[in-house]
Amino acid sequence: xxxxxxxxxxxxxxxxxxxxxxxxxxxxxxxxxxxxxxxxxxxxxxxxxxxxxxxxxxxxxxxxxxxxxxxxxxxxxxxxxxxxxxxxxxxxxxxxxxxxxxxxxxxxxxxxxxxxxxxxxxxxxxxxxxxxxxxxxxxxxxxxxxxxxxxxxxxxxxxxxxxxxxxxxxxxxxxxxxxxxxxxxxxxxxxxxxxxxxxxxxxxxxxxxxxxxxxxxxxxxxxxxxxxxxxxxxxxxxxxxxxxxxxxxxxxxxxxxxxxxxxxxxxxxxxxxxxxxxxxxxxxxxxx
Amino acid sequence: xxxxxxxxxxxxxxxxxxxxxxxxxxxxxxxxxxxxxxxxxxxxxxxxxxxxxxxxxxxxxxxxxxxxxxxxxxxxxxxxxxxxxxxxxxxxxxxxxxxxxxxxxxxxxxxxxxxxxxxxxxxxxxxxxxxxxxxxxxxxxxxxxxxxxxxxxxxxxxxxxxxxxxxxxxxxxxxxxxxxxxxxxxxxxxxxxxxxxxxxxxxxxxxxxxxxxxxxxxxxxxxxxxxxxxxxxxxxxxxxxxx
Numbered sequence: 001x002x003x004x005x006x007x008x009x010x011x012x013x014x015x016x017x018x019x020x021x022x023x024x025x026x027x028x029x030x031x032x033x034x035x036x037x038x039x040x041x042x043x044x045x046x047x048x049x050x051x052x053x054x055x056x057x058x059x060x061x062x063x064x065x066x067x068x069x070x071x072x073x074x075x076x077x078x079x080x081x082x083x084x085x086x087x088x089x090x091x092x093x094x095x096x097x098x099x100x101x102x103x104x105x106x107x108x109x110x111x112x113x114x115x116x117x118x119x120x121x122x123x124x125x126x127x128x129x130x131x132x133x134x135x136x137x138x139x140x141x142x143x144x145x146x147x148x149x150x151x152x153x154x155x156x157x158x159x160x161x162x163x164x165x166x167x168x169x170x171x172x173x174x175x176x177x178x179x180x181x182x183x184x185x186x187x188x189x190x191x192x193x194x195x196x197x198x199x200x201x202x203x204x205x206x207x208x209x210x211x212x213x214x215x216x217x218x219x220x221x222x223x224x225x226x227x228x229x230x231x232x233x234x235x236x237x238x239x240x241x242x243x244x245x246x247x248x249x250x251x252x253x254x255x256x257x258x259x260x261x262x263x264x265x266x267x268x269x270x271x272x273x274x275x276x277x278x279x280x281x282x283x284x285x286x287x288x
Numbered sequence: 289x290x291x292x293x294x295x296x297x298x299x300x301x302x303x304x305x306x307x308x309x310x311x312x313x314x315x316x317x318x319x320x321x322x323x324x325x326x327x328x329x330x331x332x333x334x335x336x337x338x339x340x341x342x343x344x345x346x347x348x349x350x351x352x353x354x355x356x357x358x359x360x361x362x363x364x365x366x367x368x369x370x371x372x373x374x375x376x377x378x379x380x381x382x383x384x385x386x387x388x389x390x391x392x393x394x395x396x397x398x399x400x401x402x403x404x405x406x407x408x409x410x411x412x413x414x415x416x417x418x419x420x421x422x423x424x425x426x427x428x429x430x431x432x433x434x435x436x437x438x439x440x441x442x443x444x445x446x447x448x449x450x451x452x453x454x455x456x457x458x459x460x461x462x463x464x465x466x467x468x469x470x471x472x473x474x475x476x477x478x479x480x481x482x483x484x485x486x487x488x489x490x491x492x493x494x495x496x497x498x499x500x501x502x503x504x505x506x507x508x509x510x511x512x513x514x515x516x517x518x519x520x521x522x523x524x525x526x527x528x529x530x531x
Contacts, residue, residue: 166389169381169385169388169389170389172378172380172381172385172389173378173381173389175380176377176378176379176380176381177376177377177378179339179360179376180372180376180377180378181378182338182359182360182361183337183338183339183360183361183363183364183369183370184364184369184389184390184444184448185361185364185365185390185448186361187361188361
């Protein structure tokens with residue numbers, strides 16, 4: 001096994017995982033202009049829904065995954081209807097929205113912990129994740145291939161949705177100027193509700209796939225969110241394509257950064273990259 | 289189309305920007321709204337387009353619908369549209385998409401899966417040719433010059449096929465050729481029976497283009513009537529140039 005090839009593969013895998021979280025985060029940020037901390041908990045909701053239906057109740061895999069994605073999406077949409085929409089109507093600042101999302105994150109994380117305990121759980125190894133495939137002189141597991149394919153498909157799907165459909169144009173219009181979007185007849189509150197559904201469902205799918213890869217914990221959301229946020233800022237916050245760019249860059253920098261040093265430095269390297277971008281290129285690689 | 293404004297009031301922290309204002313905007317006319325800075329012209333447009341909540345009074349549409357609270361996303365269904373003093377476009381989008389987004393169906397499933405039909409594309413082409421931006425259709429809106437941006441904003445309003453158009457200083461900063469395009473659009477809308485409201489500081493334009501004028505000062509109606517008569521009114525002259 002060639003270490004350089006393996007680092008490239010690991011960088012792509014990590015980048016795909018960060019992209020999975022950053023895609024939904026950026027979609028929601030683009031439409032609402034606030035950092036939705038609660039986004040991380042929807043990944044945990046997706047993972048724990050599959051854990052409940054597939055592992056505890058013995059339901060089939062595909063319906064369990066669909067339930068996980070759907071429930072995460074509905075939870076995201078409800079969070080908008082019950083918390084963020086009332087705050088938007090009261091013209092709450094982005095700081096107030098951020099604090100509210102942090103509160104929501106903490107509350108939902110506590111509910112998950114009460115229901116399923118704080119223990120680390122594994123999802124059944126349906127993907128036989130130990131099975132590896134050789135790529136040049138490196139190896140990759142089956143679940144990682146699934147994650148990469150999912151990210152590529154989601155990115156293409158979001159690209160087509162935003163650029164080819166009328167719904168996508170409405171989302172972009174809101175992202176540009178929500179007041180003007182309203183006067184041309186777009187029901188921005190409804191569209192933002194759907195954006196929350198789509199973004200949170202993507203996070204839920206991320207939580208499920210990561211659950212099959214490394215397992216789940218109620219606190220898994222914060223770690224994923226932080227990496228997703230770094231990927232968003234590095235790529236260009238609010239920019240869907242920036243999610244992919246930032247996710248991959250973060251994945252590569254993290255993995256190549258620990259080539260010669262301990263893996264414990266990964267987080268320090270990730271946040272170092274964030275600080276460098278905030279100081280020298282706050283708009284990210286691709287900008288808005 | 290007729291909009292009747294009755295006792296409209298708007299206050300900002302103790303300052304009354306629009307004070308018990310009553311006036312009627314009629315279809316088939318270009319109505320000028322003039323007044324010195326801070327007289328409440330733009331506030332009036334913001335109230336009619338739902339950008340600001342109404343503190344008091346009623347807006348009656350077509351002698352039939354009395355509205356005390358206007359929500360911005362509802363004004364399209366009332367047949368009202370507007371432009372802005374400071375141009376507001378969808379900057380991320382192409383020139384073409386700035387028009388097409390207005391023609392979007394609002395049904396979710398249609399919106400998710402449907403692309404624009406030939407009718408929408410034809411309408412967008414018609415509007416872009418009218419404002420002389422057809423050749424720029426694929427360029428991002430952010431790349432246009434000031435005048436082109438102003439024309440695109442007006443084109444976006446026109447493509448809404450509204451019955452009431454609120455234009456907030458549409459001629460400001462335009463070269464004569466571009467101003468000519470705007471003038472012909474306003475006349476065309478008037479001929480179609482639309483109520484066209486023009487906020488403007490250039491009194492020559494007001495004299496030459498409008499059928500009726502309302503003069504506001506400190507949020508109250510100072511004078512109204514035909515432009516040539518109203519603009520000679522002593523009160524109006526004093527409000528503009530002081531005593």
